[in-house]
Amino acid sequence: MMVHMVYTLESFDSPRSTGLRITTNTFNTAYRAIHIDKFDAPKISSNIITNNISSDYSIYLKDCSEDFQILKNKISTSYNAGSGIRILDCLIGSGRSLIANNFIQACDEGISLNNVSDVDIYFNSINIEISSDLPYPASAALDLHETCRDINIINNIFNNRREGYAFKCQSFKWNSASKFK
Secondary structure, three states: OEEOOOOOEEOOOOOOEEOOEEEOOEEEEOOOOEEEEOEEOOEEEOOEEEEOOOOOEEEEEEOOEOOOEEEOOEEEEOOOOOEEEEEEEEOOOOOOEEEEOOEEEEOOEEEEEEEEEEEEEEOOEEEEOOOOOOOOOOOEEEEEOOOOEEEEEEOOEEEEOOOOEEEEEOOOOOOOOOOOO
């Protein structure tokens, strides 16, 4: 199925909605292909996302908990600060979330986490490409912002051809529960 954009799927129900699955789609979009807010256990898998116009994230999850999964997606952004996956305010309570086997070709950030816990990041390939439209080198293949905890990072390939970072931690607090491999 060819989809031009899925934008802001938000759960307003109490209890929160569960069971959202976005699988085997092709997104050709100018902004975020997938924006999910306030869902439990969403699963995003086997999608192809192309973003040639926007400097936004291709997959964006906010306030999603209870074991989200982002698996086997192919993301390609070729416009200045186009980025791959952004996870914000997803604090897991009962289990672990998984970001695995994704291929991300971006110009700014591959995977960015902020205020996230209990996530396994396994077997992803992330390549940050040079873009003539970007004057600053602040890019990162993996970017952990403040208040992330218990993040497992295992067997990934992070490449940054810009003057940025393969792996960047911004005010990240390492504690006894954090694991980095």
